[in-house]
Amino acid sequence: MLKVRDRRRAVKGLASELGRLMEGERDITIMHLCGTHEDTVTRYNLRSLLPKNLNVVPGPGCPVCITPDTDLQMAFHILEKENVILTTFGDMARVPFEGKSFFYYKSKGYDVRIVYSVFDALEIAKESNKPVVFFAIGFETTMPSTALAVLDGVENFYVLSAHRFFIPAMEHLLSFDDVRIDGFINPGHVSTIVGVKAYEHIDVPQVIAGFEPEDVLLALCMIVKAIKRGENCLLNEYTRAVRYEGNVKAQEVMDEVFNRVDWEWRGLGIVKNSGGSLKRKYEDFDALKFFEDAFKDFEPREDKRKRACRCGEVLRGVATPLDCPLFMKACTPKNPIGACMVSFEGTCNIWAKYHARKDNR
Amino acid sequence: MCIAIPGRVVEIDHPFAIVDFKGTRRKVRIDLLDDLNVGDWVLVHVGFAIQRVDEEEARKTVELLEQIFGGI
Ligand code: SF4
Numbered sequence: 001m002l003k004v005r006d007r008r009r010a011v012k013g014l015a016s017e018l019g020r021l022m023e024g025e026r027d028i029t030i031m032h033l034c035g036t037h038e039d040t041v042t043r044y045n046l047r048s049l050l051p052k053n054l055n056v057v058p059g060p061g062c063p064v065c066i067t068p069d070t071d072l073q074m075a076f077h078i079l080e081k082e083n084v085i086l087t088t089f090g091d092m093a094r095v096p097f098e099g100k101s102f103f104y105y106k107s108k109g110y111d112v113r114i115v116y117s118v119f120d121a122l123e124i125a126k127e128s129n130k131p132v133v134f135f136a137i138g139f140e141t142t143m144p145s146t147a148l149a150v151l152d153g154v155e156n157f158y159v160l161s162a163h164r165f166f167i168p169a170m171e172h173l174l175s176f177d178d179v180r181i182d183g184f185i186n187p188g189h190v191s192t193i194v195g196v197k198a199y200e201h202i203d204v205p206q207v208i209a210g211f212e213p214e215d216v217l218l219a220l221c222m223i224v225k226a227i228k229r230g231e232n233c234l235l236n237e238y239t240r241a242v243r244y245e246g247n248v249k250a251q252e253v254m255d256e257v258f259n260r261v262d263w264e265w266r267g268l269g270i271v272k273n274s275g276g277s278l279k280r281k282y283e284d285f286d287a288l289k290f291f292e293d294a295f296k297d298f299e300p301r302e303d304k305r306k307r308a309c310r311c312g313e314v315l316r317g318v319a320t321p322l323d324c325p326l327f328m329k330a331c332t333p334k335n336p337i338g339a340c341m342v343s344f345e346g347t348c349n350i351w352a353k354y355h356a357r358k359d360n361r
Numbered sequence: 362m363c364i365a366i367p368g369r370v371v372e373i374d375h376p377f378a379i380v381d382f383k384g385t386r387r388k389v390r391i392d393l394l395d396d397l398n399v400g401d402w403v404l405v406h407v408g409f410a411i412q413r414v415d416e417e418e419a420r421k422t423v424e425l426l427e428q429i430f431g432g433i
């Protein structure tokens with residue numbers, strides 16, 4: 001948005017404004033909900049510029065990270081039992097379950113293909129006689145694209161949905177006793193779809209923010225001012241991309257194809273109305289339905305290798321990667337143990353990449 | 362994964378458009394947006410244009426920034 005020189009001035013100016021605003025104030029903790037925000041905050045070392053009484057903590061804003069092991073185990077189960085082509089996004093392909101990942105299966109000769117878009121998966125289906133399963137992850141940002149693919153109705157194309165609606169998770173976060181949240185920085189890209197209106201019922205100060213460092217700091221200034229005034233605000237800093245109504249067309253296709261059911265999230269447990277399962281009328285494209293028989297003997301297991309992994313607490317904002325004894329020891333971006341170290345939007349991966357230290361509170 | 366990247370629409374052939382991302386051109390689905398025109402800025406996520414970027418609003422945000430930390 002700004003030129004580099006102007007950005008430096010903006011960041012400096014906004015940081016000192018925040019210092020002024022927070023002088024003599026009680027501690028304030030703002031949770032952001034998007035891996036890309038964590039990337040901005042850590043890449044530009046913004047936490048080191050914030051006053052000591054203002055905490056910015058990352059929440060569950062990484063779709064790969066919050067996808068629980070059961071979903072992954074289900075995808076692997078289909079791969080092992082059925083003669084399919086399995087397609088998924090690259091970020092998901094390295095997440096291990098019991099030491100195996102999609103890339104592991106690929107190396108063992110299973111037909112796993114990494115796609116950039118669900119339409120690549122559709123193209124693969126059109127050219128093949130085999131069933132093509134799309135392991136679908138992502139929040140409201142991504143769900144409309146999967147919905148459109150389902151509406152295209154290609155016969156041998158099946159969705160194994162691990163999609164999650166994000167808004168219910170925000171309400172859910174407020175119900176934890178150990179999670180302190182004075183305000184949210186709402187996820188920018190989810191917001192382009194759901195619009196400002198989707199957050200109106202959530203009872204905590206919120207600001208929708210863009211992804212440049214000056215966006216995040218400006219959003220913080222806006223929300224801190226409102227918190228100081230005791231207002232329960234819903235502000236929008238990202239007006240260049242987020243409108244009140246959001247993308248209505250995208251909302252319509254998403255609601256046409258997906259139900260809202262109670263599904264588990266890594267770190268959060270069961271979140272009411274957050275799971276995007278395919279509606280009955282689209283069950284012909286639902287991998288769970290089509291491969292129903294394969295799941296008769298399915299038993300979710302716990303991955304013993306992840307016992308010491310603290311991803312769950314990192315996703316709730318109650319621990320940082322530095323609290324994890326495995327961080328940069330047994331668990332590294334090259335050899336990840338938990339999902340938060342795999343995904344480019346995972347807090348552990350981001351902290352590893354930018355060598356975050358203790359002062360990255 | 363949840364990242365969306367801004368680019369400018371250079372060609373439209375429904376339901377696709379060619380979008381220019383700082384010199385790299387990609388074919389993108391545009392059927393989640395109505396009334397898109399060549400020259401518009403869009404945010405693209407997993408091969409889909411998910412929202413328009415409003416240049417007027419972008420300018421306003423810069424103005425707001427200027428107000429807070431003094432003229433750039
Ligand atoms: S560093 Fe690795 S093991 Fe520790 S919480 Fe992060 S992903 Fe899990």
